[in-house]
Each structure stands twice: as C-alpha cells, then as structure tokens.
Amino acid sequence: MSFQEIAILILISLLLGLLIRRGHRENLLLVSSMVFIYWLQPGMSLRYLSFWLPTATLCLTMISWAITAQPEIRKKSKNIWTSVLIIIFVIGAGLVRYLDLGELLGFLHPPRLGQIFLFLIAVMGFFLILLNTKRISSGALWGFFSGLIFIFIIIKTPYLSQQASAVWRTLAGQSAALARTEEIRWLGFSYLAFRILHTIRDRQSGRLPDITLREYMIYIIFFPSFIAGPIDRVQNFIKDICQTTSTYQEDVIKGGERLIVGLFKKFVIADSLSIIALNNQNAIQANSTLGSWILLYSFSLQIFFDFSGYTDIAIGLGNLLNIHLPENFKQPYLKPNLTQFWNNWHITLTNWFRTYFFYPLSRTMRKSRRYSAFMILMISQISTMILVGLWHGVTESFVIWGLWHGLGLLVQNRWSSFAKSKIVQLEESFFLKGAINVIGIFFTFHYVTLGWIWFVLPEPSQGWIFIKSLFGAA
Amino acid sequence: MEENVNIKRLLAKTLILLALLTFGLIPLIKDDLGKVSLYNLFVPGRYRFPYGENPDQSFNMSLFNLEANFASHEVSDQRNSSNEFRVFLIGDSSVWGTLLKPEETLAGQLNNLGMHMPDGTPIRFFNLGYPTLSLAKDLLFLEESLEFQPDLIIWLLTLESFPDDKQLTSPIVSHNYHKFSSLINHYDIDLNSDDEVFSETTYWDQTLIGQQRNLADIFRLQFYGVMWGITGIDQHYPQDYEAAKRNFEEDTTFHDWDKGDIISDDLAYHLLNSGYKIAGKTPILLVNEPILISSGMNSDLRYNYYYPIWAYDQYRQNMQELSKENGWYYQDLWNLIAEEEFTNTAIHFTPKGVGILSERISEMIMEQIGKQPLN
Numbered sequence: 001m002s003f004q005e006i007a008i009l010i011l012i013s014l015l016l017g018l019l020i021r022r023g024h025r026e027n028l029l030l031v032s033s034m035v036f037i038y039w040l041q042p043g044m045s046l047r048y049l050s051f052w053l054p055t056a057t058l059c060l061t062m063i064s065w066a067i068t069a070q071p072e073i074r075k076k077s078k079n080i081w082t083s084v085l086i087i088i089f090v091i092g093a094g095l096v097r098y099l100d101l102g103e104l105l106g107f108l109h110p111p112r113l114g115q116i117f118l119f120l121i122a123v124m125g126f127f128l129i130l131l132n133t134k135r136i137s138s139g140a141l142w143g144f145f146s147g148l149i150f151i152f153i154i155i156k157t158p159y160l161s162q163q164a165s166a167v168w169r170t171l172a173g174q175s176a177a178l179a180r181t182e183e184i185r186w187l188g189f190s191y192l193a194f195r196i197l198h199t200i201r202d203r204q205s206g207r208l209p210d211i212t213l214r215e216y217m218i219y220i221i222f223f224p225s226f227i228a229g230p231i232d233r234v235q236n237f238i239k240d241i242c243q244t245t246s247t248y249q250e251d252v253i254k255g256g257e258r259l260i261v262g263l264f265k266k267f268v269i270a271d272s273l274s275i276i277a278l279n280n281q282n283a284i285q286a287n288s289t290l291g292s293w294i295l296l297y298s299f300s301l302q303i304f305f306d307f308s309g310y311t312d313i314a315i316g317l318g319n320l321l322n323i324h325l326p327e328n329f330k331q332p333y334l335k336p337n338l339t340q341f342w343n344n345w346h347i348t349l350t351n352w353f354r355t356y357f358f359y360p361l362s363r364t365m366r367k368s369r370r371y372s373a374f375m376i377l378m379i380s381q382i383s384t385m386i387l388v389g390l391w392h393g394v395t396e397s398f399v400i401w402g403l404w405h406g407l408g409l410l411v412q413n414r415w416s417s418f419a420k421s422k423i424v425q426l427e428e429s430f431f432l433k434g435a436i437n438v439i440g441i442f443f444t445f446h447y448v449t450l451g452w453i454w455f456v457l458p459e460p461s462q463g464w465i466f467i468k469s470l471f472g473a474a
Numbered sequence: 475m476e477e478n479v480n481i482k483r484l485l486a487k488t489l490i491l492l493a494l495l496t497f498g499l500i501p502l503i504k505d506d507l508g509k510v511s512l513y514n515l516f517v518p519g520r521y522r523f524p525y526g527e528n529p530d531q532s533f534n535m536s537l538f539n540l541e542a543n544f545a546s547h548e549v550s551d552q553r554n555s556s557n558e559f560r561v562f563l564i565g566d567s568s569v570w571g572t573l574l575k576p577e578e579t580l581a582g583q584l585n586n587l588g589m590h591m592p593d594g595t596p597i598r599f600f601n602l603g604y605p606t607l608s609l610a611k612d613l614l615f616l617e618e619s620l621e622f623q624p625d626l627i628i629w630l631l632t633l634e635s636f637p638d639d640k641q642l643t644s645p646i647v648s649h650n651y652h653k654f655s656s657l658i659n660h661y662d663i664d665l666n667s668d669d670e671v672f673s674e675t676t677y678w679d680q681t682l683i684g685q686q687r688n689l690a691d692i693f694r695l696q697f698y699g700v701m702w703g704i705t706g707i708d709q710h711y712p713q714d715y716e717a718a719k720r721n722f723e724e725d726t727t728f729h730d731w732d733k734g735d736i737i738s739d740d741l742a743y744h745l746l747n748s749g750y751k752i753a754g755k756t757p758i759l760l761v762n763e764p765i766l767i768s769s770g771m772n773s774d775l776r777y778n779y780y781y782p783i784w785a786y787d788q789y790r791q792n793m794q795e796l797s798k799e800n801g802w803y804y805q806d807l808w809n810l811i812a813e814e815e816f817t818n819t820a821i822h823f824t825p826k827g828v829g830i831l832s833e834r835i836s837e838m839i840m841e842q843i844g845k846q847p848l849n
Contacts, residue, residue, distance in 0.1 A: 249481045275697040281531070282705065291704030 001227065003267055005040065006313060009223070010259060013320040017248055017255075020321065026241060029218045029321065030082070034058065034089050036223035038108060041187040046165060047172035051110040053186045055090055057221065059123045060148075062086065064196045065216040066130035067144055068203040074131045079213040083127060086217070087120055138204065145200050148193045155186055157394035188226040190391065194352055195220050199234055201356050209234065215241050224317035228310040230328040231348040240323045255319030262312025270306035277302040278456050283466045292469045299456055300449040304333060307346070333448070336440025338405070338412045341448055349388070358384045377413065382406030392455070397463065401454035408447055496681045507688070508541030511550075512696045517703035519548030521576035522601040524695055524708075532710040533701035537691040538649035540618055546695055549600045549622045558598040559591050561839070562619050564612050565630030568763055568821040569603025571828075573715065576601075576708060578825040580630075583832035592843065600624075607634045609745040610641035610665060614654055617752050624756050628835065629749060630763040632821055633789040634780050636741040637729050641665060663748045715818045719779045720770035728785035737785055738792050747800060759838065760804040762793060764811040764831060766820035778820035805838055807831065 001009075012032065020028050037054045044050050062083060066074060073079075094116040096108045110116065130136070154160045158181040166179035199216070202208040211219070211234065219237045246254075277299035286292045308329040318325040332345035342350050362380040365371050371379070382403065389402025427433040450467070457463045513519045523543045526534035537543065544550055549562070563569050563581050571579030577586065581601035589597040602619055604611060612629065619627075634640070641647070642665065647654055658665050678684045702708055726733045731740075750758055765786070766778040776782045790806060797804035815827030823831065 253481065253484065272693065272697055275529075275694065276700045276704075282701065285705040285707060287704065287706055294700065294704060 001040065001310075003263075006263070009036070009317060010320070013224070013255075013317045014252070017251060017320040017322065021244060021248060025244075026214050026218060027085070029222070029241070029323075030085070030214055031089065033218060033221045033223040033226070034086070037187060037221055037226060038093055040223075040227065042185045043109075044183065044185060045174075045178075046168050046183060047174055048109055048111040049168060049172075049184065051093065051108050053184075053189075055093075055116075055119070057186075057188070057192055058086055058090065058217075060192070060196070061217055061220045062123070062127055062213065063130065064144065064199065064220075065211075065213050066127055067136045067140055068199050068208055069213075069216070070210055071134055073210050073212065076212065079131070082212070082214040082217065083124070087124065090120060091116065141200050141204055145197060148196060152189070152193050153394060155184055155189060156390070156392075158182065160394075188221075191226060191229055191231060192220060194231050194349070195234070197356065198231070198352065202234070207235075209238060211238055222318075222323065224314040224321070224323075225325055228307070228314065229346070229348055230311060230314065230326050231352055232326050236326065237323070244322050245324070246322065251319050251322050255316040258312045258316030258319060262309045262314075262316055265305045265309030265312060267309075270302050270309055273298045273302035273305065278453070278466075280456075280458060280462070283457055283462060286469060289470060289472045292466065296449060296453065296466075296470065300333075300445075300452055303452065303455075304329070333445050334441055335444055336437050337416070337444055338408045338447060339416075341444050342405070342409070345448075349391075353384050353388055357387060378410055381409050381413070385409065395458065396460050397454050397458055400460055400463070401451055404451045404454060408451070496683050499682050500680050506541065507685070508539040508543075508692060509545050510692070511542065511545035511699075513546040513699050514548065514551035517696075517699040519551050520546050520699070520702060520708060521548060521582065522570050522579065522708065523547060523604050524698070525570065525605050526709060528710045529694075529698060532708060533698045533705060534708045535691070535694060535698055537688075537695060538646050539688055539692060540614065540646070540650050540653060542692045542695060543604075544618055544622070546699060547600075547602075549602065549619065552622060554598075555623050557595070559595050559625045560623060561597060561599045561626045561628060562602050562622075562624040563599060563628050563630065564616055564619070565603045565763065566607050566632065566635060566821065567603065567605035567819075568632070568823065569601060569630050570605045571601065571603070571709075572605060572819075572822050573709075573711060573817050574823075574825060574828065575711075576706075578828060579603075580828055580832055580835070583825075583828050584836060587832065587836050589836055589839070597839070603630070604646065606644040606646060607632070608640050608642075608644040608647065609635050609742050609749075610647050610654070611644040613657060613663070613745060613749055613752060614647055614650060616749055617657055618653075620753070620756065626839070627753055627756055627758045628761060628839075629746075629758055630761045631746075631793075632763050632765065632780075633741075633786055634821075636743070636789070638740050638742055639729070641742055641745070657752070661748050661751050664744050665742075718766055718816050718819050718822070720766075720768045720773075720813070722768070722770070722772040722776045722779070724772055724775060726775050726782040726784065728782050731785065733782065733784045737788055741789070741792070743792065743796055746796070746802065750800075750802070757803070759842065760793075760797065760802050761835065761838075762790065762804070762806040762808050763821060764807050764809065764823070764827070766811075766813055766816040767809055769813060780820050803842065805834075807834060810834055 016028055016032055037057055038051075041050050041054045069079075091113070093108055094110040094113050097110045097113070154164050161184055162179050162181045165183040166176040168184070169176045169179055199208055215238055216234075218241055219232075219234050222237070225232065276294060278295040279299075282295055286295055311328040315325045315327070326348055328347050328349075330344040330347065332341050335341045335344055358380050361383065362376050365376045365379065383406070385406035386399055386402035388405070389398040389400075392398050392401075423436060426436060450470075453463045453466055454460065457466060524534050524546055525536050526532040527536065529535045561584075563584075569580055571582070574582075576582050579601050580603075581599040584599040591597060600622075602615055604615055609631075612635070616627065616629070642654075657663060676684075682689070728737065731737050746760065765781065767773075768776070768778050774783070777786055786808075790808060793804060793806065796802070811823055811827040811830055815824045815830070816822060817824055
C-alpha cells in the first residue's frame with residue numbers, strides 16, 4: 001500500500017471511530033470494509049477480474065458463514081438483512097460501469113449488470129438453501145475447506161496461476177497467449193483463507209461462538225488487517241465488535257502512537273533499506289563478500305521493519321475503530337533460539353499453524369503409537385514449516401526455506417534437551433548467562449538471516465551461488 | 475496506557491515540536507546540508523556525478539543539490555590532492571559518459587593512460603561532466619569545482635550548449651538560483667538573474683517541510699551510494715538502444731534560425747570568458763568535442779540531428795576567431811571520430827571513440843606542458 005492510501009485509511013478510520021460511537025457500529029464497519037476491499041484490490045489486465053475478486057471475497061465469506069453458523073443463528077432475520085445489504089452493495093459497485101465517475105471509482109471495472117445479477121442470483125440461491133438446511137454435514141465443511149485450499153494452491157503456484165489466467169482470458173475474450181505467472185492478484189486471499197479455515201475448524205470442534213452474518217463478515221474482511229494480518233481469533237474479535245471498551249480520546253492516542261511507529265518503520269526504515277536489500281537482480285551484481293553480507297543483512301532488517309510496520313499500522317487503525325488486534329511481532333531478532341524466534345515472528349500465523357496443523361498432526365501420530373517421540377517431533381516440525389513456506393508460494397525455494405527452519409527447530413530442540421543441564425550450571429554466573437544469551441541471539445539471527453536467501457531468491461541454484469559469495473567461494 | 479492523557483495538551487506539544495523542527499532547523503539545512511555524505515567516508519566516491527532516471531537498476535539518481543552532487547563524487551576526497559596533478563573535465567553527457575562504464579569514459583580512459591608530469595607527479599583526471607547541454611550549467615559546476623583544487627580544467631564544448639535560450643532552462647541551474655544569481659552578479663555575467671525560470675525561494679522553502687524533497691533525495695543518494703560501492707554500477711545499460719539518426723529530412727533549421735542567418739549574436743560565447751574569469755589562475759583548455767558527421771540521406775544539408783552544416787560551420791569559424799582574439803587555448807576536434815563510433819546521439823561515443831579522443835587530449839596536454847608548465 002502506498003503512503004497516500006494509508007493516509008486515506010487513517011483519515012477515514014478517525015471519522016469512523018467517531019461515528020461508530022454514535023450507533024450503527026456494525027453496519028459502518030461492514031460497509032467501510034466492503035468499500036476498502038474493492039478500492040484496494042490491485043488493477044489487473046484480466047478483464048473484469050478486479051471487480052469479480054472482491055465480489056468473490058464477499059460471496060465466499062457469506063457462504064462460509066452459512067455453513068459454519070448454528071441453524072438457530074442462521075434463521076435470524078437480521079442475517080437476511082445483512083445479506084441484502086451486501087447484495088445491494090455489490091449491485092451498487094456494478095452500477096459504476098454506467099455512471100461517468102471517471103477516476104473516482106474507475107478502478108472497479110465491473111462487467112455488465114446482467115452478468116452480476118446472474119452471479120448474485122446463483123450465490124443467493126445457494127446461500128438461502130444453506131440457511132434452510134437443518135444440518136450442514138461434516139463432508140460439506142471439508143469440501144469447502146478443500147475448495148479454499150484448492151484456490152490457494154492455484155493462486156500460489158506459478159504454473160497453475162498462469163493456466164488459470166489463460167482460462168480466464170479465454171472466457172473474457174482476451175488473448176490466452178498473453179497470460180503471465182502471478183497475474184491473478186487476489187487482494188487479501190491468504191488472510192481471508194486463514195480466517196475462514198479457522199472458523200471451519202472451530203465449528204468442527206465446537207469452539208466457534210454464535211455469531212451473526214454481519215459480525216462474521218466484519219471479522220473476515222475487517223479492512224485494517226485484511227491485507228497483511230494479523231490473523232485474530234474470531235472469539236477475541238467478536239468481543240470488540242460487541243462493545244466499546246475505551247474512549248475515543250484513548251483510542252486516538254493509542255492508535256496514533258502505533259500509526260506513527262508503523263509509518264516510520266514502513267516508509268522510512270523499510271523503504272530506505274529496500275534500496276540496499278538483497279533481491280533477484282543485485283544478488284549477482286555484488287562484487288565482494290562484504291557487499292553480499294550488506295545486501296543480506298539489509299534484507300533481513302527490511303522484511304522485519306516492513307512487515308512489523310504494516311502490523312503496527314493495522315493495529316493502530318484497529319485502535320481508532322476500537323478494535324484491538326493482536327500483536328504479531330515481539331522483537332523476534334533479539335531471541336536467543338529459533339523456537340523463541342518463531343514464537344515472536346508473525347505470531348498469529350505461527351499460532352494458526354500450531355493450532356490447526358502441528359498439534360493435530362502430532363496428536364494423531366502419538367495416538368497411532370507407531371512413531372517414536374523423535375519421529376513425531378521431526379515430521380510435525382518439518383512438515384509444519386514446509387507448509388508455512390508453501391503459504392508464501394508453491395515453489396522449490398519456499399520449500400527449502402521451510403525445510404531450513406524445520407530442520408533448524410529440530411536441531412535446536414535436540415540441542416536444548418542435550419545441553420539443558422550443562423547450560424543451567426553455566427547460567428548460575430550472571431556474566432556467563434549474559435554471554436550465552438548474546439551468543440544465542442547472534443546464532444539465531446544469522447540462521448534466520450541466511451534462511452532469507454531461499455525466501456528472496458526465486459531459484460535455489462541462485463541461492464546456493466549467493467551463499468558461496470558470502471563466504472568468498474563464488 | 476495512562477488514563478489521564480490530555481489530548482489538547484498532547485496536540486499543543488505536538489504542534490510546538492513540529493514548529494521547532496520546521497523552523498529551528500533552518501540554519502542547519504540552509505547551506506551545508508548537501509555536504510553531509512557517506513561518500514568518500516564509508517562508501518567510495520562516485521567517478522561521475524549522480525544522474526539517472528532508473529535508480530532501481532542504475533543505483534543512481536538525479537538530484538539538484540549541487541553540494542550533494544559534489545559530496546558524492548570522488549573529487550571531494552582530497553586526501554591525495556597535494557600529490558597529484560588534478561585535471562577536471564567539464565562538459566555535457568559526452569564527458570559524463572552516457573552508455574559508458576566509468577572506466578570507459580573520457581576521464582576513465584585518460585586515467586588508464588597513466589600520465590605523469592615531468593617531475594613524476596601523476597596526472598589524475600576527474601569526470602565532472604553533467605548530462606545537460608548548457609554553458610551556464612558548466613559555469614555553475616566550474617565554480618563549485620574550484621573548491622577541490624584543480625590544476626587544469628578541460629572544458630568540452632558543443633554548439634548545442636551555446637544558444638541563449640538554453641542557458642537558464644537547465645533544471646540544475648534553475649534549482650540553484652541563489653548560487654547562480656550570485657555568480658551572475660559577482661562576475662558580471664550577461665544573463666538575467668530575474669529570469670522567469672528562477673522561482674525566488676521563500677522563507678518557507680528553507681524550512682524542514684520546504685526542504686523535504688531535497689532531504690529525501692540526499693538521504694536516498696546515500697543508500698544508492700552503498701549499492702554503488704557494492705556493485706560498481708552507476709548507470710543502466712539497456713541491451714538495445716536506438717542509434718543516433720543518420721538520415722534526415724530536407725531541413726536546414728537550427729533552433730529558430732535558418733540558412734543565411736547570423737547566429738553569433740544569440741550564442742552565449744561571452745560565458746566562455748566568464749569561465750576564464752571564474753577559474754582565475756587555473757588554466758582552462760577549451761575543446762570543441764567531436765560530433766557525428768553523417769553520410770546518410772541529406773547529409774549535404776546536416777551533419778547530424780542537432781546541426782545543419784551552415785550553422786555548425788559558422789560556430790566553428792566564430793570559435794576560431796574568438797579564441798585568437800581572447801587568447802584562449804582552443805582545440806577543434808569536431809571531426810576526430812568516425813561516424814560508426816557514435817552511439818545513441820550525435821555527441822555520445824563508443825568506448826573506442828572515447829579512446830581516440832582521450833589519445834588526442836593526452837597529446838594536447840603533454841604538448842601544452844612542454845610549452846608552458848601548467849602547474
């Protein structure tokens with residue numbers, strides 16, 4: 001997001017923060033979030049897709065609510081009104097095609113209204129059937145779950161994404177030969193998928209609270225955290241939607257602090273570091289070992305300040321709207337081991353994978369009694385980290401990055417078990433304790449930083465050449 | 475969070491702090507801001523001035539702060555200045571070296587010749603070319619460069635830098651209004667310091683907010699300096715470029731003039747005299763730089779895209795006469811380089827073309843040293 005876009009978000013959040021205290025809190029949050037997902041959706045050369053993708057976001061969210069909500073909640077009339085509001089909003093967005101609004105809403109590029117009506121009739125029909133279904137089967141939940149994963153794989157796999165783009169181009173009457181990798185840019189889909197999958201799994205385990213369609217929609221598409229997280233748990237989020245917990249003045253001060261910090265991190269530190277950060281182009285241009293290390297350190301710091309800056313901005317915007325989003329980064333580069341690093345880096349994502357993949361997998365393996373404790377740990381840890389890697393993109397490099405961290409966590413776990421008693425003795429000395437901590441921070445930071453090579457360079461072979469250049473061997 | 479935070483007091487304090495930062499820093503950022511630099515300290519000085527529109531690929535950028543331009547250049551590193559004979563090359567993009575690597579530029583190739591003074595002092599050439607065609611711009615750089623102790627200045631010229639209307643339209647000149655107007659007044663230069671291209675700076679322009687673009691540019695220049703240090707790249711070299719035009723329409727115009735007109739009254743020859751005045755005791759060698767002499771269609775009317783034959787010949791004639799009259803040391807190398815050694819314009823050379831020019835200039839320098847010691 002550009003500085004101007006964030007400035008607009010801040011101004012509107014300040015205004016909304018005032019208005020929501022005077023009533024219509026939920027409606028205002030829902031409508032503003034719907035406006036922003038259309039506004040922030042990047043333009044694409046694929047015809048009408050910049051309209052269809054945010055529309056699909058809304059429809060997917062409606063349907064996911066319908067299959068996860070309890071029957072007695074589904075039947076409440078206010079849910080019908082919310083769905084009507086959403087439909088009216090989508091039709092309103094579609095009408096932009098016929099209004100001469102120039103650049104004001106020119107980014108929407110909607111198709112003909114007839115197509116929108118047909119689509120909405122189909123979605124509403126399906127939605128109403130779901131509302132009147134007494135019991136949603138487990139198979140339906142798993143089917144929807146798999147469908148989301150399927151879309152995710154298509155978007156994140158370069159080859160499949162290009163094929164999907166070619167298919168869309170053919171359907172839209174464009175040249176399929178011009179289809180490119182990563183041409184389909186679905187704003188916020190990763191986070192949308194994580195939140196929906198979280199509600200499906202919590203519904204399956206009976207932990208999902210009773211929430212209305214409007215609350216669910218706000219949770220999924222809440223605009224401050226829609227693009228870059230954090231991934232709040234619906235249970236926490238709902239509490240904030242339902243009640244005002246602090247005064248506007250307090251929220252403005254608290255949110256203002258976070259916004260200033262976030263904007264500084266993102267637009268001053270991260271954007272400056274991006275000039276000297278490792279990338280595909282400069283990896284082969286560095287002409288010295290020192291130069292290669294500078295590029296790598298810069299990337300390591302840039303990705304942290306960029307991402308944590310965005311999180312600060314999201315939390316700050318949330319504060320202005322009296323919604324308290326969870327922390328996502330807690331000084332991760334100052335942690336003495338890899339486990340603690342992951343407990344403090346992109347915390348909400350790590351927690352998501354821990355809750356919905358790592359624990360269930362290790363539990364299942366333990367129950368089967370076929371694996372040793374070490375095997376369970378190894379398989380669970382490595383597969384979890386590979387999945388985290390694949391979340392960033394289905395490529396070899398991200399698999400290696402995940403493997404790098406999975407193995408690192410495993411080795412660190414074994415080392416900690418092995419050295420625990422010895423270290424406890426050494427830590428009796430204040431000086432030695434400090435020294436061990438500093439050494440731990442040093443190694444952890446460098447391990448994570450070296451891992452970024454696989455993350456940033458698209459080809460593993462390029463990563464290997466760069467690693468050699470760091471040690472003067474290229 | 476503290477419960478009793480008073481938002482009015484907080485706003486008042488914020489405004490006071492903002493006002494202090496905005497106005498209190500004026501003395502600090504007014505004059506010497508551009509001199510603060512990582513170059514020549516933590517990263518190597520650049521071989522040529524920062525210039526470029528494609529920073530992501532060239533690790534270079536254009537900025538108008540003259541001090542920052544010089545601070546990022548190796549010429550500012552004066553640690554060896556007393557042990558070398560310093561020759562500054564001033565001129566346009568042909569000196570700066572469009573499409574040439576630093577070592578392929580005129581200064582780079584002259585340095586590769588490893589020239590020495592008769593007493594053994596090494597001769598070191600500095601590329602102070604800047605890609606704008608304007609003698610006024612050259613004067614601005616010449617004056618600023620004197621701080622860095624040149625022993626000899628070689629000023630490369632071409633007719634396109636001479637028309638009066640080209641002098642003040644160079645962005646770097648108009649953005650350095652104070653410097654250039656004081657130059658005009660101090661050396662009695664026949665240019666209008668009230669020209670509309672100069673927008674008078676206000677007090678507000680000097681504040682932190684007024685200077686934000688300048689500050690951001692200087693800040694970014696330091697980061698690009700790190701990349702310059704790491705990669706040695708300071709220009710984007712496209713794999714393909716459009717070659718300079720060789721075939722022309724049947725057109726004999728030059729700016730607003732046509733064949734038969736006398737152009738000398740509207741060319742800023744007087745700025746060459748101003749250059750000598752500004753340089754004082756530092757000798758200046760004037761060189762009419764080579765141009766592309768086309769053999770294509772209508773080459774009987776035009777030498778190249780810039781110059782019809784009648785205008786260019788008139789200019790050469792004027793320069794010969796004026797240099798005799800004023801006692802300038804002047805070399806006319808207009809036809810030194812063959813047509814095929816030009817790249818994307820009629821004044822940009824291939825590395826081989828630059829090699830020919832550097833050989834000729836080195837001979838010129840040694841010849842001059844033989845006649846009359848330059849240091």
